[in-house]
Amino acid sequence: MLNNLEKSTSEAHAYTPGLKVKKSTIVTKQRILPIPGEVLVKVGDKVDFDTIVARAKVPGKPNIIRAADLLNIQAENLPAFMLKKEGDIVAEGEVIAKYTPLFGLIKRFVRSPVKGIVESISDMTGQVIIREPPELVEIKSYIPGRVRDVIPKRGVIIETQAAFIQGIFGIGGERHGEIYFACESPSEVLTGENIDDNLMGKIIVGGSLATLDSLKKASQVGAAGIVVGGIKGVDIKEYLGYEIGVAITGHEEIPITLVVTEGFGKMNMSSRVFNLLKEFEGLEAAINGATQIRAGVIRPEIIIPHENHSIGEEEKSLEKGMGPGTLVRIIREPYFGKIGIVVSLPVELLNIETESSVRVVEVRIDEGNVIVPRANVEIIEE
């Protein structure tokens, strides 16, 4: 009896919320400084992709100098041989300590390796710490729009009307560029040959797969990014020069941003995404490959600011979950990538090939009706 009760609850939340694909919605972005600083815009201001909205001074790098060792003296004697005191400003190469025993026959000096301020002189370790001047950190708006809120000393929230498309996985950070189609259909493979030399700054839309060659060519011509259905895991490794271990990306040092909409391997881009992008061909979009897969999931995104369409209905509440008629995508073998319509949601647990007893959903796909675990479908949000 206890076991039955456990089973009935264990999968109560087993469904994957779908990726958002919206023609027109209000997109908000929080732009926050890593440490407190100064906000440069005010509520209501209009901003562009590259407007600097906030900045802060990060304390400069500390430099540790083993001064007592360099002078060959005991740590406790260091203060006596210092030419600078704590708080003094020093130039790069300036002598900060001097030891000249034996009537000056031996001369030992310590010079500052950098320009900065003497932060501490330790008579316990014989170390001197010189801090470099503060570094400036600036935050850009990333998307054009209006400043909705200002968080004093920390940053802003920008709001814009836009088309909003989430990918499943990406690499590379925030960039923007004009949407350009290099493939005719969602099933076409994007190769290096599809990419012309004049695509500098463009966001290139491919079909089912971006080859390694296409990634290299896009980087070479200075494209802003690639949006594509699938990518091979081995090609990502080859392109980056290393294997991605954990699903936290966005900080790769690469010249383009890649947004994958379906998954790994050759996978047709969903026609909804393809057609939506097609509608906005030629418009300027912001993209970000940053992906983080855990609670508070971050998915890569394409944001196309526009005012051409009225905003659709408020998004359907995902809490309603699936029901007959819901459009879903199957996200695991043996029907990976298939899109279908929910036919039924059997209440009882069903045995699948692995012999696991799981909650399932019956889905109608082109090949007929199939049974899949509920955990292996995602709702396509309309």
Added chain:
Amino acid sequence: MEYILATDVGSTTTKARLFKKIHGEWRYLLSGEAPTTVEAPYENVIMGVRNAIREIEELTGLKILSEDGKIIKPHSDGRGVDFYCSTSSAGGGLQMMVAGVIKTMTAESANRAALGAGAIVMDVIAVDDGRPDYQKLDRIRHLRPDMILLAGGTDGGTTALVMQVAELLAAADPKPRLGADYKLPLVYCGNVDARPAIKRLMEDKFALSIVDNIRPVLEVENTEPARRAIHELFMEHVMSHAPGYPELMSWVDIDILPTPAGEGMAMQLIAYMEKSNVLGVGLGGATTNVYSVVDGRFVRSVSANLGMSYSICNVMKETGVNNIIRWIPFKIDEETLVDMLRNKMIRPTTIPQTLRSLIVEHAVAREALRLGLQHHKTIATRLKGAKMAQRMIGDMFEYMLKETYIEMMKIDVIAGTGGLLSHAPRRVQSMMIMIDAFQPEGVTRMYQDSVFMMPHLGVLSRAFPDIAWNIFDKDCLVRLGTVIAPAGVLKGGEEALSIKMELPEGRILEKDIHFGEIVRLPLAEKSRSKITISPKHNLDAGAGPGKTLETEIEGGVVGVIIDARGRPLQLPQDDRERRRTLLGWFESLDAYPKEIMEGWKEG
């Protein structure tokens, strides 16, 4: 007391477990689960906790939450619970940075203390860690830990080196992860003579806490005071800055513990109650925790990026694709496997629908556990400073020993927990995964968590050890059975051992097993059997090479597995032969559906 409620606020799911006193005995009643709400857009952990509790309310009809959403305590008039406790690993758990003077001495001891307290150690900084100062400074500046543990020097020894590390930390001035508006907690557990200087240097910049030296003399490691301080600061500083936690802290009857600390206590409880050496593993989606309790010494290691969902590709990265493929009994090419694993990484909540997918995940699990144990052995080491001190006085004996003290022959119990192990469709699958990965030697009992509740019972054991053990024993621990695996290697097909087992019904079972075979014998849960194990040649079943061992073994839901595949376990080099061998092992243990495996025999 009639009802106890325990929650674990995990990084993805908040899991509530309800325990009830039934006919004078404490039992697990049922579970409620809900997504954790610590991160945006919710940013209030309480919402997830309430949702998980509401699920329990719906299933039992027991009202636990009051109108204003608080837990009703104590239980009266058919409402509420009598005791509530929780563990937490939301938002990445407790993330610490550790610093010491010598990498293999104080820094290593500090690392063990932090791990033992349930932390994820982001980096270990030491004077001699091989990195120049500017690199260390850069690293510290960019890490945003929840807490720092600083060790260094024996009591009465030199203070200069520990101050060198302290000055490095002070200059780097790291900021706490959960906000720049409060002081980062720092626990100092080094040379007592440096305390005044540490106070002067650190008091303004950090929330400083000073405890007994972790290595007062080289021969002694005293991690307990540091561990206690970490737990206190975890509540006082870290938890109180996480969204929603101040309220959760006001709900619990005992301090919230990091999830791995709760899991570790559960492993210690097994070791204590069974008076055995235990090797435990928590195989999660993001991390693999390995615990050992050997001769009373408890050590935990965490491989932060070895897991079955978010970090599944890191297992592949660390071990290499071929090491995963070697556990797969059907043909699969590298490119297909890589894409399968990458797709699991980006859609971590999906479950295998085909047997092929299931076996691929089980192959990865073997490697995650194997690497986890390998890592654990680097943490579960003899005190290195002590070894040097002994050498100085001319005693070279210690020097001859291996660095780790984890010897599989000395492990009595292996216990596993985590989604993949618990959800394996046949229990023999999880037992085999653990056997292949850990390669136990001699006679070893195998347990696993029935429904993930080890952290819950671990934290509960702090307040009510007897209640926790009763639930543990009755409802949590699934006794898989016993594995008998002689150490050593013979030629394939050679006679390896013979066994004589007195079955509970009085029947005597005798069997000869050849090298390379693995067989499964029935012995039900809670049954015991006297067994005589006679290994051939130089194989060692625990009594010494070639010596007969008479002992008593415990049954389980799987039974007894005699593993005569040798230690270390070798798989054939030839691909076709390897697949054939694997299929033979799976078939012998009845590990997977036979009809599907039949189809893999050709080719």
